[in-house]
Amino acid sequence: MSTTTGTTGLTDPRPVYARAAEQAAALVRTVRTEQLGLPTPCPEFDVRTLLSHVVAGTRRVAVVGEGGDGLALSRFAEDVTDDGWGAAFDEARARAVKAWEADDRMTAAVRAPWGEVPGRAALSGYVMEVVTHTWDLAEALGDRTGLDPELGAFALEAARLTLPDSRPRDAATPFAARHEVPEDADVYTRLAAWTGRDPISRA
Template identity: 65%
Template structure:
């Protein structure tokens, strides 16, 4: 009989994290789409494109396909269609990762070949971080779930080195120091190299 090391099933956290992202995306107003985000190269529209396209990539990985062949940005989505586009791909990705065998099977992701549970934990980290990015860009219209940030921060500390270059394998900037008394989202943002937006 083959046994596998114990791991925390990331599927409940991923389901909650995508639900949180979906709720936030539904608040986006047309005049906000050109606004900045903590991802210096992305405005709000670009970030939405990456969230939708990246989630499509994760869905294909969960379905057993070559997710790396999927462009991590969505094309052809109209400005009024971001919420429906994300809801569609969110439904697909959750279905793709439902089977228990996906947790132990090996999958190929941008940072290497890893067990499914490790891959999906990494994608919890990604969607929670990008949800914070989007929330910053939108002026924090909704409260964010601190438990999700805690899961993402634990994953980030396990998967991302304390000091790392920004490259294809680790597409996040070098870790920053979180300010004293920072909340869990601020700690996550700092670990991922984010700087909160400065507002007038």
């Protein structure tokens, strides 16, 4: 998976982000209209709201990669119809992948929700976001057997670097406090718990 050796901080996150976005896209394409009202592990999101958030977040990734202020964008995509989530996400992820192609984007300072960081760190954080929300969607749909464990491992490392072990839920850190899970839990269970989900109670 890595294009260099070492941890997330030394790995080029661009191919990882592309893989993570494709994993998400494959799952989004399976969503049926009658599933849009299903609950998700995020209490405030049903599937429709989660998809709206994921599309908007991916548009933010693109704007940040293009050098703009992604934080000025809405957290939700309000221009997508119920039959258009797959196409909207595909368009956003293609734009996002293209926006980060240039090598200088990896070292340029960008504004992420958790502060001003080098592009490499920001995109690693966005891997965490899309992989975690892919787990959310898989849980809502009732099947996460196809999730890539390598992407889960990268996202978990990024989460541990980006999110403090204990944090308030506010605009700056929109994740609840982490949950405890067994040390031998699979990587997606550990990722979900670190980002404030309660995967054990859902098991």
